[in-house]
Amino acid sequence: MRFADHRLARVWDKVRAGERLSREDGLTLFETEDLLGVGRMADHAKSEREGDRVYFVINRYISPTNVCVLSCAFCGFARREGEAGAFEHSIEDIVGMVREEVREVHIVGGHHPDWPFEYYERVLAALHAARPDVQIKAFTAAEIDWFCRRWKLEPVEVLTRLKAAGLQTMPGGGAEIFSARLAKLLRYTGKANADRWCEIHGIAHSLGIRTNATMLYGHVETLAERVDHLLRLRAQQDASGGFLTFIALPYQVGATRLVPRPTPPADNLRTIAAARLLLDNFPHVEAYWVLLGEETASVALHFGADDVNGTLEDERVQHMAGAETPAGLAREQLFRIIRDAGKVPVERDALYNVVRVWQCEVSAGAARAER
Amino acid sequence: MIENIRDKILDGKRLDRDDGRWLLEKAPLLELGALAQEVRLSRLPERAVTFVIDSNPNYTNACVTDCQFCAFYRKPGHPEAWTLTVEEVLAKVESAARKGATTVLLQGGHNPELPLEYYVSLVRETRRRFPQITPHFFTASEIQTMARVSGLGVGAVLDRLWEAGQRTLPGGGAEVLSARVRQRIAAKKGGPEAWLEVHREAHRRGFRSTATLMYGHVEQVDDLLEHLDAVRELQDMFGGFTAFVPWSFKPGNTLLEKWVKQVAGPNAYLRLLAVSRLYLDNVPHIQASWFSEGKRAGQIALHFGVDDWGGTLFEENVHKAADFVNTISVEEIVALIREAGFAPVQRTTTYEVVRRW
DSSP: OOOSSTHHHHHHHHHHHTOOOOHHHHHHHHHOSOHHHHHHHHHHHHHHHHTTEEEEEOEEEEOSBOBOSOOOTTOSSOBOTTSTTOOBOOHHHHHHTOOTTOOEEEEOOOOOSSOOHHHHHHHHHHHHHHOTTSEEEEOOHHHHHHHHHHHTOOHHHHHHHHHHHTEEEEOOTTOOOOOHHHHHHTTOTTSOOHHHHHHHHHHHHHTTOEEEEEEEESSSOOHHHHHHHHHHHHHHHHHHOOEEEEEEEEOOOTTTOSSSSOOOHHHHHHHHHHHHHHOTTOSEEEOOHHHHOHHHHHHHTTTTOOEEEEOOSOOHHHHHTTOSSOSOOOHHHHHHHHHHTTOEEEEEOTTOOEEEEOOOOOOSSSOOOOO | OHHHHHHHHHTTOOOOHHHHHHHHHTSOHHHHHHHHHHHHHHHSOSOEEEEEOEEOOBSBOBOSSOOTTOSSOBOTTOTTOOBOOHHHHHHHHHHHHHTTOSEEEEBOOOOTTSOHHHHHHHHHHHHHHOTTSEEEEOOHHHHHHHHHHHOOOHHHHHHHHHHHTOOEEOOTTOSOOOHHHHHHHOGGGOOHHHHHHHHHHHHHTTOEEEEEEEESSSOOHHHHHHHHHHHHHHHHHHOOEEEEEEEEOOOTTSTTGGGOSSOOOHHHHHHHHHHHHHHOTTOOEEBOOHHHHOHHHHHHHTTTTOOEEEEOOSSOOHHHHTTOOOOOOHHHHHHHHHHTTOEEEEEOTTOOEEEEO
16 A cells, blocks of 8 residues: 555554554554544454444434533533423333334433432333333443433442343443533533543443444544553553444534634544554444445545444434534435445444445446446 | 556556556555645645636527436526526626636526627627636537527537637537437437537637546546547647546436436545546546635645636526535635645646636
């Protein structure tokens, strides 16, 4: 492989040999002008693992509430109790949101000041009883940490009880960027810090609960902070091994306006590619179309991503923060994203069991077949 | 294979159909993109991306050509058909001039009731009243319409427009320069020669023009290669093309819609741009069409061999008729180019530098 930036040749030697990349390599991936050089290496790493497969899931996002005790500077979702736009869903509401064909629910919400922990147990139990076929992915490590602090519980008890109620996997949110500097600057010191976030995921993994991991970037973080975040996730995966997917979350400017413009698509592609290369022990790296937009998500399938998340019928958190993409894409639209990249759509469940491989009729060429 | 193609290009050899077919059908997208970018930066080493401040009004939607891909036209006599007077068009030119435009790309339907003098007046009056505006008027099929209504040849029509002060032509209406495809989607526009003749005669007279391609409908890879070959061959004769501008078919409200299984998306677009950069070795500029492909795809395209961002398109009605709407300001263009890692440079219709932002 030939590179416009010669520093990448050294990284490529390691990638080809299956050697682990260093912090310095990580910085090179983020700093180089050779965007496609980074992408080509990540594409190689992705193809070695998954060939042309790209995964998606028929899922439903549910936010039980947006009432939150925190005031993170990047968040356009949270409301105070009683504030205009605040909502609190009943168990019946939540169960009613899960339509027939949904295979996975993704439940994330605010840090509610009053809801007892038992309410969350009852939500999961009711969902599980009503739809035993639906896999429940619920509560970020930040929420688990909140339950512990609010109700004086230990994470192992919280997770054991939620698992008993029907929890199968955990989403990767709430990690933000692992940086004490940014936690202070962006007012998320009230949230689980890096050690706590990793501890909770480690405990979940030890209980057989698979989880995801995220990084919120494209605001005021440095490139070194991104690299350090990814390396911390890699170390945690070495220790506990239960992460399924890494999801890069570009900051949505919306109303919070930490920066004047969203980070450009080339940065999103680069971040996905760098994550694929640095996170050598993560099975999957996602191109989350809701935040990236369809075009970038589709191109990202050549930059190391092997998953586009799902149909996401409701995604209030990011949508209220100003994500441009209309919430809710039909399966056909996911096919369009995947097939334009010349990849094969594979429908999965929450644990990446294959539900169905959809036949791909469209070639990688620019031409479209005449009927 | 990509290495063979790279060697060929570095040796100054021209890509052939087999190379083109492999690039369009099989080449790994990012290998292709990286080579296109390498070639782009070796030909245009400045990390600059140009753009033009322009507007894209129309003078009539009355049209007798019935293209299957078009949502804009109405048959003459249809209650929604309209034609502007010379003064009404000039009001649009004035509005563009007030916004700082240096180019007005004027095009319209093929309305047999308009005499040649109408078109000539538009050019003459634009030159006279708005000397800062380049009249980038009339695509090839409109020139053919003028030739028909006036009974003059294409060459004589071009001479009249030249005398009135016109120096450039837009490249629209090429669709796919393949007899089979044009017969299928735009039968009344004539074969590829109808478009090529106008540009050949224009270049012979010293006009500059662009070449376009509308893909993503019923064409096959060989049709695309025919198109690229036709553009490259004509460019060898006079060197009159400034830029190549591909865009994807927008199916909304068109007769062709039901024949298109999957709309061509960003990956197909990036591939076509990169192949254009490599195959069209004699065309200086490759333009990203942020307008039709989206700003995100446009920004990514700057890493796939593209060096031009197109224009502001203050007024646009053709894509709008297909329910496809996109807008941009000069400030946004400058920001988009900068954050992609390039220096924004405002240019004229013919790629002279107006201002480095």
